[in-house]
């Protein structure tokens with residue numbers, strides 16, 4: 046559908062929020078927690094914060110949570126009984142306050158989970174998720190969406206995108222049928238489109254490189270000392286992957302509670318030293334520089350090659366969260382100049 | 384800092400060491416670890432009160448060992464870690480050069496680990512007033528309250544293991560959470576899995592933790608997991624008069640002293 | 650697109666357990682559900698995720714031939730958690746199976762050619778499938794040579810099959826054990842696979858070589874094959890990158906642009922040479 050534009054008054058926002066809640070949908074929105082700001086269930090609009098560049102964690106948990114029970118089982122003397130995942134119990138969720146980079150992150154995730162074989166758990170969850178985006182008025186030194194094809198006011202991935210105007214009111218862009226369904230909950234709040242230009246109300250994020258240049262360079266410099274130099278301080282944790290909106294790597298494990306249990310899927314990361322370790326002790330990626338190279342190659346070479354989408358939306362979360370300041374934008378900028 | 388840089392340059396140009404592990408300026412002026420291999424780059428070294436990352440974590444990393452003999456810029460937290468690592472036979476005197484750095488950013492040179500140990504006598508590892516206050520608050524809670532407090536605090540953990548990766552004492556190649564025969568700790572980052580992971584980690588650090596807060600500073604979720612080890616430290620100080628790592632006594636909990644209190648045995 | 654939970658395994662009954670060598674067992678598995686059994690198809694070279702419910706999943710190739718219907722077989726070596734749990738299973742127990750996944754040996758393209766199978770250690774299972782597939786359609790191929798080596802006589806797997814193949818006039822079987830691994834009554838060769846291969850010097854004329862084994866064996870066997878006149882695209886092997894999902898999602902088996910679980914596990918030597926050294 047073509048994007049429809051409206052004005053939503055500042056004072057209408059909480060009303061819309063309440064209407065969505067009243068419709069029975071689960072609403073998750075950025076909330077200040079004791080140490081971070083993250084998406085969480087919120088009881089009322091007053092708990093929602095708009096004071097964040099991006100949340101610490103991405104919005105991906107809505108469709109790809111850190112622990113997913115794939116099915117339940119019961120073991121008995123005569124065998125095993127499996128209770129399948131209850132797809133029809135997945136609730137309708139509205140993600141409120143998603144930044145454009147985060148919204149764009151669902152594309153690469155979806156590409157992975159639908160590559161030839163459909164991961165119905167993920168795709169059903171995503172189908173039942175409505176994304177209400179909010180453009181960025183502020184960016185920090187870690188943001189680089191514009192270098193990887195995004196921008197602070199991009200509508201990609203959102204169902205409705207709000208952009209705060211100089212008056213404090215909002216430009217609402219209704220992008221999809223799911224967005225229309227939200228609008229239909231309170232059509233009276235969506236007034237005639239404002240004349241004010243959207244662009245001038247967006248954060249400025251300088252273009253540092255292009256994703257195509259990065260692809261060209263990493264394909265050329267697979268064998269290069271740059272990986273060793275960059276990875277020296279990397280301590281091989283899972284932080285960058287866990288906060289990343291597009292990282293999809295996971296582990297599969299069984300968890301028992303007596304005779305009952307479930308098979309679960311949990312987040313994993315190519316930066317962990319054990320990620321590729323064989324039981325025999327052989328490790329195909331034995332050093333951190335190779336694991337760092339994998340991270341960058343996967344996002345900027347293998348994903349575009351295989352599933353036609355880059356694995357980075359420039360949110361800068363990994364840089365902010367990294368315990369040793371592995372600034373990805375800085376590393377990519379250096380690679381782009383090789 | 385001038386004298387540290389001068390010494391670093393000397394060490395590199397005489398090839399006494401191959402790399403200087405220190406701090407340099409990172410994103411937004413904040414410090415980050417640096418691995419200086421050329422004399423010309425020595426100028427990039429910095430030191431300030433924000434340099435809290437415990438660089439000793441790199442001393443046991445294979446990739447860094449491959450660079451050759453290091454000199455390490457070592458404020459007190461790093462010195463303590465060096466002593467504990469030395470006691471645990473993870474590093475040897477001849478393997479590293481320690482560029483101690485005083486709180487007012489002056490160079491202190493050490494000829495031996497024993498010299499570090501005696502220097503540290505002036506920096507007893509004691510909990511400060513603020514830490515004690517938080518500990519008192521936690522200890523003052525009823526059992527239920529305390530369980531609720533930690534459950535809530537640890538519910539945020541997503542098991543990225545940055546705390547472990549940043550900890551100079553967590554150097555095991557295969558951590559107990561990665562053992563799967565048997566599987567001691569649930570892999571998942573849910574309530575039980577998180578609680579067991581953190582209790583296990585704290586236990587493995589009992590009497591070994593150097594109270595540098597590297598784990599907490601590394602945590603992207605800002606979890607106060609360092610207070611689990613601080614709780615044990617407080618007990619160790621109170622009951623056993625423990626004031627930090629030494630070369631001789633080493634691991635607090637595996638060392639027997641006839642004068643230790645036994646009033647916890649009921 | 651499919652609407653079923655791709656992580657849910659078939660339930661399989663362990664019908665028969667054969668102890669092949671110390672720590673190495675073959676399981677014959679039958680579908681619990683008749684319909685699933687009838688709908689199930691696979692090709693030589695494919696693998697699956699086998700699980701002991703409650704212990705987790707593990708990757709093994711399907712060691713039986715697609716020409717033999719009604720069951721599948723796997724042969725595994727006791728190593729870590731899942732394989733140790735499998736080792737405790739008894740006939741009649743129920744295990745999980747997901748699959749088949751991965752690509753296949755291009756056995757149709759090999760019609761009219763001679764086949765040279767070279768296997769080391771426990772790597773005979775991935776090959777056994779394609780060997781039986783070839784022998785069950787023997788008329789499609791010219792000479793069939795099997796060179797199989799293990800550390801010692803006790804470690805040779807599929808002893809019954811080896812006897813079968815030995816007895817067949819249309820198969821040339823060469824078995825070998827590492828020096829020191831022989832028993833007094835050992836009649837086969839003594840020596841490492843590459844050396845024995847060089848001595849046997851099979852013709853490369855219109856022949857495809859299929860090599861499976863530990864990385865070190867493969868590393869030393871490939872140059873010998875090249876010396877014998879085999880080319881990059883007449884040599885095939887299988888890779889064993891660590892896997893979890895088996896269908897290109899978990900990221901674990903990713904090696905360069907290739908996902909071993911989707912694009913492999915079967916690769917020609919030519920394809921292998923194009924990959925980074927991360928397998």
Ligand SMILES: Cc1cc2nc3c(=O)[nH]c(=O)nc-3n(C[C@H](O)[C@H](O)[C@H](O)COP(=O)(O)OP(=O)(O)OC[C@H]3O[C@@H](n4cnc5c(N)ncnc54)[C@H](O)[C@@H]3O)c2cc1C
Nearest residue numbers: 323324706707708709710725726729730731732889891892
């Ligand atoms: C395509 C393919 C075919 C294989 N075929 C066979 C076979 O026919 N017979 C056989 O004995 N072995 C085979 N393997 C190797 C086998 O998968 C591992 O030995 C096995 O997964 C070890 O599991 P574990 O649970 O006992 O060990 P753990 O150490 O408990 O394993 C934990 C997990 O690590 C992974 N893993 C560890 N080592 C390997 C490895 N070498 N390859 C792949 N994943 C690994 C698995 O995901 C496993 O679930 C094959 C591997 C692949 C990739």
Ligand code: SF4
Nearest residue numbers: 289357358360361363
């Ligand atoms: S790699 Fe970093 S910057 Fe890119 S999408 Fe992931 S978290 Fe954001």
Ligand code: SF4
Nearest residue numbers: 292293294315340343
């Ligand atoms: S391979 Fe690494 S970079 Fe790619 S999705 Fe997995 S964890 Fe993220």
Ligand code: SF4
Nearest residue numbers: 279280282285367371
């Ligand atoms: S880049 Fe940073 S967050 Fe990622 S593994 Fe390395 S140290 Fe951890």
Ligand code: SF4
Nearest residue numbers: 540542543544546602
């Ligand atoms: S760093 Fe924080 S989130 Fe990560 S494992 Fe440790 S406590 Fe959990």
Ligand code: FES
Nearest residue numbers: 895898899900910
């Ligand atoms: S095994 Fe999961 S991607 Fe290959």
